[in-house]
Amino acid sequence: MRVLVLNPGSSSLKYHLRETAGVPTGNAVLHSGQLEWADDQQGRGGSLRRVLLEVERDFGRPDAIGHRVVHGGESYTSPVSVTSDVIAMIRSLGTLAPLHNASSADCMEAAADLWPGLPQVAVFDTSFHRSIPDFASRYAVPENAYMAHPIRRYGFHGISVELACRDAEGFLAKPNGSLNAVVAHIGNGASVTAVKAGRSVDTSMGMTPLEGLVMGTRCGDLDPALVLLMLGEGATASDVDDILNHRSGLLSLAGTADMRTIAAGFHRGDPGAVLAVQASSYRLAKYIAAYAMAVGGPDAVIFTGGIGENSALYRAATLEWLRPLGYALDEDANQSDQTGIRTVSTTGSAVPVLVVPSDEERAIAESTASLLGSDKK
Structure with a gap:
């Protein structure tokens, strides 16, 4: 087809x-x-x-x-x-x-x-995350607000995460639907997902794609009182949306949302670039550590998405924060130009760390053909 x-x-x-x-x-x-x-x-x-x-x-x-x-x-x-x-x-x-x-x-x-x-x-994108249990998806807001509006954790990047898990299962020779993993889809938009027995059980993005990690132009997690403060100082709802979705994240810290430019600045010692790498990798490392608990101990930590696949600096910075938990990076493997699924951790690492190329279009094509129940040549 x-x-x-x-x-x-x-x-x-x-x-x-x-x-x-x-x-x-x-x-x-x-x-x-x-x-x-x-x-x-x-x-x-x-x-x-x-x-x-x-x-x-x-x-x-x-x-x-x-x-x-x-x-x-x-x-x-x-x-x-x-x-x-x-x-x-x-x-x-x-x-x-x-x-x-x-x-x-x-x-x-x-x-x-x-x-x-x-x-x-x-x-x-949200379908894969419908398996998240209520205790992880429900926000602690009044019942009437919850019932009147679709206020829950939906999660995103599900197409990419599901495919990454399926490909990792093949790479690790594990049965389909058996993988416990923490999957970091890192691009201009970024999220991390806890996967237990092949099913999403928690994810960093929430009701919208704004929550969670430090992203290209999105702030990720912050104190909701900041929104009230900005509104109280005269900002409109549209102003707040623009600030948090389009003028925050890496852009606000380093002056650019391009990780390649940030990496070059990091190696030069540019303070903004250094802060951007530290803040974004630290946020991800916190989530990885928490989600390792959520899945009962991961079979693998997976990096996917444009930055996850291509930025050796970002992977190294993230795993450095996780060193006390026994995560160990293989520097040569991490810097390698090898393509396809690959391991970038040492054999002695507490958890294998994989890079799995994202291919959302492949997953969408397969889902389309599968639903239509045909395989025309």
């Missing part, structure tokens, strides 16, 4: 044409690209229509479309076929992921308009 995977963000759209070729054993990339929404005056629908027409011209019409959707709320615990009702529900969840969910809904509508009747599947 040929699946066109659409992975929309707030500012861009990544797309892959995949041949699933025997789900879940294979997944070949036939074509890929990225569209910056700001580069086109046609709007999202018009821009996507152009991409779809180019794919059809060069490769023929795909058999199906798989969409990454950031927030599925309490409604969706697994991939679903896209209908008008599903699109409406995704839009209604826009208050929790306003930029991402709107992009997903726009893509679904544009594809349905151009290729009516073509199967489309929504794959949700």
